[in-house]
Amino acid sequence: xxxxPGIEANPVECTRQEIRFLERRxxxxxxxxxxxxxxxxxxxxxxxxxVHKVLWNMSRWNDRVQMALFDPRRLAPTYAESAVTRPxxxxxxxxxxxxxxxxxxxxxxELSGLIRDRRPWSLAELNSLPQATQITRHVCxxxxxxxxxxxxxPFRTFLERVGxxxxxxxxxxxxxxxxYTSIDMAxxxxxxxxxxxxxxxxxxxxxxGFPMKLRIPTKLGFKNPxxxxxxxxxxxxxxxxxxxxxxxxxxxx
Amino acid sequence: xxxxxxGHSSPGSVIRVHPLTVRITHWINVAAVFMxxxxxxxxxxxxxxxxxxxxxxxxxxxxxxxxxxxxxxxxWLLVGNGLIYVAxxxxxxxxxxxxxxxxxxSLLRAFADTLHGRLSHAVGEYNALxxxxxxxxxxxxxxxxxxxxxxxxxxxxxxxxxxxGDYPGARLVHFFSMAAIVLFVVIHVVMVLLVxxxxxxxxxxxxxxxx
Numbered sequence: 001x002x003x004x005p006g007i008e009a010n011p012v013e014c015t016r017q018e019i020r021f022l023e024r025r026x027x028x029x030x031x032x033x034x035x036x037x038x039x040x041x042x043x044x045x046x047x048x049x050x051v052h053k054v055l056w057n058m059s060r061w062n063d064r065v066q067m068a069l070f071d072p073r074r075l076a077p078t079y080a081e082s083a084v085t086r087p088x089x090x091x092x093x094x095x096x097x098x099x100x101x102x103x104x105x106x107x108x109x110e111l112s113g114l115i116r117d118r119r120p121w122s123l124a125e126l127n128s129l130p131q132a133t134q135i136t137r138h139v140c141x142x143x144x145x146x147x148x149x150x151x152x153x154p155f156r157t158f159l160e161r162v163g164x165x166x167x168x169x170x171x172x173x174x175x176x177x178x179x180y181t182s183i184d185m186a187x188x189x190x191x192x193x194x195x196x197x198x199x200x201x202x203x204x205x206x207x208x209g210f211p212m213k214l215r216i217p218t219k220l221g222f223k224n225p226x227x228x229x230x231x232x233x234x235x236x237x238x239x240x241x242x243x244x245x246x247x248x249x250x251x252x253x
Numbered sequence: 254x255x256x257x258x259x260g261h262s263s264p265g266s267v268i269r270v271h272p273l274t275v276r277i278t279h280w281i282n283v284a285a286v287f288m289x290x291x292x293x294x295x296x297x298x299x300x301x302x303x304x305x306x307x308x309x310x311x312x313x314x315x316x317x318x319x320x321x322x323x324x325x326x327x328x329w330l331l332v333g334n335g336l337i338y339v340a341x342x343x344x345x346x347x348x349x350x351x352x353x354x355x356x357x358x359s360l361l362r363a364f365a366d367t368l369h370g371r372l373s374h375a376v377g378e379y380n381a382l383x384x385x386x387x388x389x390x391x392x393x394x395x396x397x398x399x400x401x402x403x404x405x406x407x408x409x410x411x412x413x414x415x416x417x418g419d420y421p422g423a424r425l426v427h428f429f430s431m432a433a434i435v436l437f438v439v440i441h442v443v444m445v446l447l448v449x450x451x452x453x454x455x456x457x458x459x460x461x462x463x464x
Contacts, residue, residue, distance in 0.1 A: 055319075058326035069409050076408045077419070137420060139407065142317065143300035145420050218408050246318030248325065253408040 059248050066250040072186050076217035076253065079135045084200070085146035090207050091221065092177065093241075099206050100176040100227050107211050113172070113232035116163025123211055126197060129153045129161065134192055136217035138224070139253055141242075150215045152196035156189045164233045172238040173214060176227035181240035183216065183223060184250065192217050195228075220251040264462050270377045271458045272347060278338035279455060285334055286434065288313060288327035293431060295320030302428055325405075332398060339391070355384045374448070376460050386437065393433045400426035 090096045108120035133151040159166065166189065172182040187193060196215040197204055204210045209226025216224050222242045232238075243249045271279075291313035298306040299317045314320025342348040363381035366372040373380050379387065403414040403423035417423040445452050454460040 055322040055326055058329070059322055062325050066406075069406060071409060074408060074411075077411055137407070139420060140300070141321070143296065143302075143424065242318070246322060248321065253406060 056246075059246075062248055063250040066248075066252045067184065067186070070184075070186060070218070070250075070252050072190055074218075076136050076192055079137070079147050081135060081149065083147050084135060084149050088148050088199075088208070089144070089146055091140060092226070093179075094177070096207055101206065102176050102211050102227060102229075104203075104211050109212070109228065110230040111162055111232070112230065113234045114165035114168045115233050118162070123197070126153060126158075126195065126212070130157055131197075132194060134194060134215070134217065136192065136215075138217075138221050140221040141247060141251070149200050150194060150196045150213075151198040151201065152194045152212065152215065154191065155193040155195050155214065156191065158195050159188060159233075168233045169235045170233070170238055172232045172234060173225040173228050174230040174232075175225050176229050179225060179227070179241050180238070181223055181225050181243065182238035182249075183214075183219065187216060187218060187252070190216070190218055218253050220253065222247060223251050267459050267461050268377050269458055270454050270460045272341075272345070273458060274341045274345070275338070275347065276455060276458055278334050278341070281330065281334045282338070285327055285331035286438070288323055289331055290431065290435060292320040292323035292327065296324060297428070302424060328398075328401065331394075335394060335398070351379055352384045352388050355381060355388065360385060376462050386440075390434065390437045393430050393437070397427060397430040397434060400424075400430060403427075 090099075092099065104123050107123055109122075109126065110120050111118040130153065131151055132154050133149065135147060135149045137145050137147050139145045159171075164171075166185060168185055170182045171185060171188045172180070174180050192215075194215040196209070196213045197211075199205060199208045204212060209228075212228050213226040214224055214228060223240075240247075240249065243251075291311060294307035295309075295312035295314045296317065298309075298312065312320065314323045359381040363372060366380075367382065372382070399413060400417055400423045402410050403417055404420065404427055407414050407420040407423070414420060414423055417426045450460070
């Protein structure tokens with residue numbers, strides 16, 4: 001089950017596919033016209049834009065449902081060391097050889113937004129904070145899953161340390177590979193949400209997100225940003241790389 | 254031994270075989286199952302469980318994110334409609350009248366009758382094989398929904414997930430219950446093609462007892 005992000009995940013490819021399948025989808029909608037779409041949307045089934053709008057609105061509705069279902073104290077299952085998937089799959093919208101190279105010595109994590117103390121953090125400073133380890137299941141939006149061992153600073157500890165506004169709605173992430181995503185504050189404060197610095201007791205390798213990633217065992221894989229360069233806290237919906245293309249934003253497990 | 258929906262009526266008379274709620278929820282369910290299956294196949298293709306994928310032409314959504322949007326929109330239709338149907342079936346006595354009793358004996362007898370080409374097909378009354386098929390498909394839809402819940406929320410519904418072998422187990426349960434539903438649909442449609450006079454009553458609710 002080797003996944004090259006290529007076919008399903010490459011954004012350029014997706015756009016081309018979209019066009020290629022437009023005709024087919026119109027055909028499919030013709031087949032669906034037996035009340036199905038009108039029941040679902042209550043609107044003109046010949047209108048491609050309307051269908052898209054309904055599906056996007058349903059996805060926003062599902063965000064709210066998931067927020068209600070999310071129990072901030074329920075822990076994701078943890079596993080024995082022997083259950084760890086080896087080799088742990090690489091996954092991104094580019095090939096493994098194209099993963100960004102970040103210089104750990106000069107690296108400074110940038111903070112902005114609703115945070116009291118916004119001075120940048122070096123890796124050494126982050127390593128001096130309290131650390132925790134988890135063996136949890138990473139679930140990809142594509143369907144596959146893998147168990148890994150991650151260590152780092154509980155994200156809640158970090159947010160409290162820098163004086164983030166814990167009543168704000170979102171925490172956003174900007175990454176060295178131009179990836180970006182955002183999560184809800186409730187998930188950011190979940191006890192297993194982790195600013196990860198190590199994978200299997202070694203410094204987080206480049207493939208898995210050096211210098212740091214955010215590990216969230218209560219969210220799908222694409223909500224676990226790698227190569228984080230900047231973190232910000234905001235009340236303005238920040239979206240995300242895949243989320244803006246159509247993946248569900250909350251994506252909770 | 255059994256009472257049909259119609260009770261006792263004379264040959265040639267028009268009887269009500271499908272209650273209105275059953276007819277409405279049936280056709281909504283057709284649309285919901287179609288959307289769930291076609292988008293689900295597209296999602297399956299993103300990370301196949303087995304060494305095959307579904308032909309793109311019969312999938313819905315265009316790409317993974319589109320298929321997921323369809324799947325997680327249509328699930329409300331499937332579940333909402335299904336809850337109405339099951340609640341109606343239980344409260345109105347429709348299930349008790351149409352599907353019960355069902356026994357191993359009656360099933361074996363119906364099976365033997367089939368082999369001998371004399372399985373009963375009384376209008377307004379289901380034979381034991383039909384009863385088993387309809388109860389079975391209800392169970393399969395419940396299973397596909399429960400395993401879908403575990404795949405969607407393996408952390409929040411981890412107790413239910415533990416019964417299915419965690420997240421990877423739930424994917425298998427979801428796949429095979431889907432396969433069972435598709436198999437049912439194929440047989441169901443073939444049966445209607447073989448006995449076309451059963452089609453119109455699913456819209457009108459009425460059928461004429463043979464003379």
